[in-house]
Amino acid sequence: MKRKPSTEATAAWIRLMRVQSRVLDCVEQDLKKAGFPPLAWYDALLELSRAPSGELRPVELERQMLIPQYSTSRLIDRLVDEGLASRRECKIDKRGQFVEITEAGRELQKRMWGAYSAAIEKYVGSKLSDADAVRLSGLLDRLGCSCGEVKLPPVSVNESTPLR
Template identity: 80%
Template sequence: MKRKPSTEAAAAWIRLMRVQSRVLDGVEQDLKRAGFPPLAWYDALMELSRSPNGELRPVELEKQMLIPQYSTSRLIDRLVDEGLAIRRECKMDKRGLFVEITPTGRELHKKMGNAYAVAIEKHVGSKLTDADAAKLCGLLDRLGCACHDTPAVSAPVAKDVAPAR
């Protein structure tokens, strides 16, 4: 039997879209105003900095961040241009390469992390009790295709603000 389209679901959909866009906007604007680059850069620096040697294959980065391949490639371009990372040769697989975070990159990652945490607190934390936030997580997780997800658990660890999108 078919479910009839639920009004509740539609309402949830709308809010999910609207609220996410507002919150994201708020956070990104805060960071931008503080002179920081886009969030995607932070996510990338985060993945790099927490990987064993501060280096990852683009293909790994891509999987962690859930963004398309060409997008990763260009993101790396920008990080490299800004001296936040470098491309290094990959001996085991001459097709590939390693992207390694530089000290400058680590520094920026740290500074952004602080600003990011503040922004999240302002736009999310301050509006929900911990219990509500947890409930929200539970509900959202159910929409998350069950499936997937950052193989290396991306559950934000304490001070580690964590990757978005």
């Protein structure tokens, strides 16, 4: 028989889910107030901009996104409609497609980082010391590894290469 979670583990799970949801909602609201589209747009544009040639297959984009995107094709449609990304046929596999970031997409992603980084500082950075943030990251890495990932992808953050 499998062990049931302790009261403490259950309380930690509930807190983790509530805090993640509330902070994400606050970040989304701050982006909206600043006149920007949803965080999923930033996330997709960031991943496209980090790809070696600025392009990914839709399935690769979905896998790399920070925020789960259950309607990636709809998100890609919106980015293409706004001129932030373009689709291109795969030369090897004619059925396959690539999504490529445009210059307008790169510019929007860079502009959004100002509001996004301010929100991260407001809702996370200002609440934790650097030592607390390192400890929290370590605990979250342990949780991620328990879900089958051998090692979580590294996080790289600085002004020129925003988030992740």
